Amino acid sequence: MLDPIDMAILKCLQENARAQWREIGERVHLTGQAVGGRIRKMEELGIIEGYTVRLNPGKLEPSIHALVTIFMKTSDHAPFQAFIQKQAEIIEAHRISGEGCYLLKVSVSDQEKLNTLLDDILHFGNYRVNLSIKQLK
Secondary structure, three states, X not given: OOOHHHHHXXXXXXXXXXXXXXXXXXXXXXXXXXXXXXXXHHHHOOOOOOOOOOOOHHHHOOOEEEEEEEEEOOOOOHHHHHHHHHOOXXXXXXXXXXXXXXXXXXXXXXXXXXXXXHHHHOOOEEEEEEEOOOOOO
16 A cells, blocks of 8 residues: 555654655655645545654653553453543553553652552552653653
8 A cells, every 4th residue: 555655755754743745755756745645645544643742751840750560459440441541640551461450651740749649559459660760762
């Protein structure tokens, strides 16, 4: 469905979603208008679902990033799944195999907020916390 030029356009957009169509065209040897047409087609097909901004939380405010492994007390996970959907501090939530039931990526502004979230999680199960000391990628 996608040809090598489409793949090159996607790579350019992944590197810089704000790149001008003309700039992308220079890299893939098309006119800006042709690049725009291909991008619109990929959007219509659902290949490109949207555009996003990556923020550097450390530049915005001091924050704590933690990876929290959840060990559920019960086999009824629906209440916990509803809980995590409501928590803005939980950036990502994955149901996992292996050790634990869920892996949460959490970002909070201070230790007190992390403790409050962890106390709330105790209603559903036990946890193990790993604090991020530096994001590499």
